[in-house]
Amino acid sequence: MRIDNIEFHGFKAENRYAKVEFSSDNVTVIYGDNGCGKTTFLKAINSFLSQNDDELSSIGIKKIICNAVDEGNPKSICVTFNEKGYDWSDFEASCLVNSKSISLGVERGISTQPLIIGPEVIMRFFQRHNYLLRGFRGIELSQKNLYELSAELSLFLKRRNSDKFRSRRLDFDFDKKHLYLQNIKMNNIEEMLLKRHRDARLIATEKIQRALFDTLAVAIEVENSSAESTDTDKCSLRKRILDRKDRIIEALNDGDENSNLKNKIVDILKKIDQPGELDNILENSLLSKLFQNMIDELEEVENLMLRSISLIVNRFNAYLINDKKLVFSRNEVYIDIGNERHSIDELSSGERHILTFLSLVLLGGQGRNFLIIDEPEISLNITWQRELMQLFSMLLPSTQIIVASHSPALAKRNSKYLSELKVWRD
Known part of the structure; x- marks a missing residue:
C-alpha cells in the first residue's frame, strides 16, 4: 500500500492549494520554502489517514484528492466537505481505511532529568536553619558530619526522583492505528525499551520452565515404555x-x-566451566535433551521479541564515540562509559534524537504503512543526516516514509527521494 500523490484544496486559505507527488521509492523528502506549509502538510496527511474532521477543518481543508495503490491496484479517492461535514465514502471503500501510520513531530528526545539537589544546597539549608538540628532537639553535628548527612540526603532524593520518573507509564499507545506524537520525552523511550525487554524476559522464563517440565514428562514416558535413542550433534x-x-x-x-x-x-549450569562438567551433560541424554529444548525456546523468543532491541543497541552504539555504549540491565537502560555510567537523558541532543528514531521506528513503526516525520535532521550532524533515510528504508522496507525537511543532506545519496511541495492559488 502506498500513496502516489495527494492534493489539498483550502490549504490554510479558501483559494489555496497544496500538492505533492511522492517518490517511486519508499522514501520521500518533501522540500519547499520556509513558511510554505510543510509541517501543516504533514499534519493534513495524518488527519486524512486518521479521518480527523476537526483537524482538517482547523486547517481549512475543503477537498482532498488522493491517488493510492494497493497490490498493483490503483484507486482515486476524493473527500469533500459539505454542510454535513466530510464525505468519507470514497476513503472507506479504499485500502486506506485499513492503513496504519505513525507521525513524529519536531519535539523529539526531550530530556526529562529529575530535579537534582546537591549536598551543598542541603548543607546551606541546615546551616541557615540550625534550630532543626540543635537547640531543643539536642543534636550537635560537626561540619564534616553535617556535609555527610547532606550528601546522603541528596543521594536519597536523586534516587527517589529517578525511580519516580522511571516508573511513569507511556504517554502514547502503540495500539492506535494512527499515532501522532508531537512531544516525545526520553523517559517514554526508556520505558518503551524496558517494557519490551521485560515482556521478552517474562515469556522466555515461562517457555524455559515449560521446556523443563515437558522434557521431564517425555523422559518419564520413555522410562515407562522402551528406551529411545536421541541423535544430538554434541559439538553444536x-x-x-x-x-x-x-x-x-x-x-x-x-x-x-x-x-x-x-x-x-x-547449579549444573554454574559449574559448567569446570573440567569435565560440560562433557557429563553431553553424555547424559536427558540433560542434553533438556538444554536443547530450553535453548530452542529461548532462541524463538529472542528472534520474535528481542531482535528489535538488539538491533537498536547495535545500531545506536555504532553512532556513539568515546567508548560510550547503550546497555540494558534488569530494570534500567543506561550509557556505559568505561568505569562510569549515566542515564540516556544525559546524552547529547543528537544522540537522543537518533535513539528516539531507532526506538520508535523499530518498536512502533513495524507493521505500519506510513511513517511521517517533520524535520528529522534536527540536532543531527551532516554525516548522520546523509545516512538517516537509507537507514529508515532498510529498517522499514515495506513502509512508505514521508518526511519534510530543510536539509538537502537527507537526500544526498539518492536525489530521487526529493519531492517539492507545490502551493498555489486559483
Whole structure:
C-alpha cells in the first residue's frame, strides 16, 4: 500500500492549494520554502489517514484528492466537505481505511532529568536553619558530619526522583492505528525499551520452565515404555550451551517458583566451566535433551521479541564515540562509559534524537504503512543526516516514509527521494 500523490484544496486559505507527488521509492523528502506549509502538510496527511474532521477543518481543508495503490491496484479517492461535514465514502471503500501510520513531530528526545539537589544546597539549608538540628532537639553535628548527612540526603532524593520518573507509564499507545506524537520525552523511550525487554524476559522464563517440565514428562514416558535413542550433534550443542547458559540461568531465576529441580539445573549450569562438567551433560541424554529444548525456546523468543532491541543497541552504539555504549540491565537502560555510567537523558541532543528514531521506528513503526516525520535532521550532524533515510528504508522496507525537511543532506545519496511541495492559488 502506498500513496502516489495527494492534493489539498483550502490549504490554510479558501483559494489555496497544496500538492505533492511522492517518490517511486519508499522514501520521500518533501522540500519547499520556509513558511510554505510543510509541517501543516504533514499534519493534513495524518488527519486524512486518521479521518480527523476537526483537524482538517482547523486547517481549512475543503477537498482532498488522493491517488493510492494497493497490490498493483490503483484507486482515486476524493473527500469533500459539505454542510454535513466530510464525505468519507470514497476513503472507506479504499485500502486506506485499513492503513496504519505513525507521525513524529519536531519535539523529539526531550530530556526529562529529575530535579537534582546537591549536598551543598542541603548543607546551606541546615546551616541557615540550625534550630532543626540543635537547640531543643539536642543534636550537635560537626561540619564534616553535617556535609555527610547532606550528601546522603541528596543521594536519597536523586534516587527517589529517578525511580519516580522511571516508573511513569507511556504517554502514547502503540495500539492506535494512527499515532501522532508531537512531544516525545526520553523517559517514554526508556520505558518503551524496558517494557519490551521485560515482556521478552517474562515469556522466555515461562517457555524455559515449560521446556523443563515437558522434557521431564517425555523422559518419564520413555522410562515407562522402551528406551529411545536421541541423535544430538554434541559439538553444536556444546557451543549453544556455552553461549546461552547465562540467559538460561537468568530466565530460571526470574521465575517465581523456587523448586529443588530448578535450583539443581542452575547449579549444573554454574559449574559448567569446570573440567569435565560440560562433557557429563553431553553424555547424559536427558540433560542434553533438556538444554536443547530450553535453548530452542529461548532462541524463538529472542528472534520474535528481542531482535528489535538488539538491533537498536547495535545500531545506536555504532553512532556513539568515546567508548560510550547503550546497555540494558534488569530494570534500567543506561550509557556505559568505561568505569562510569549515566542515564540516556544525559546524552547529547543528537544522540537522543537518533535513539528516539531507532526506538520508535523499530518498536512502533513495524507493521505500519506510513511513517511521517517533520524535520528529522534536527540536532543531527551532516554525516548522520546523509545516512538517516537509507537507514529508515532498510529498517522499514515495506513502509512508505514521508518526511519534510530543510536539509538537502537527507537526500544526498539518492536525489530521487526529493519531492517539492507545490502551493498555489486559483
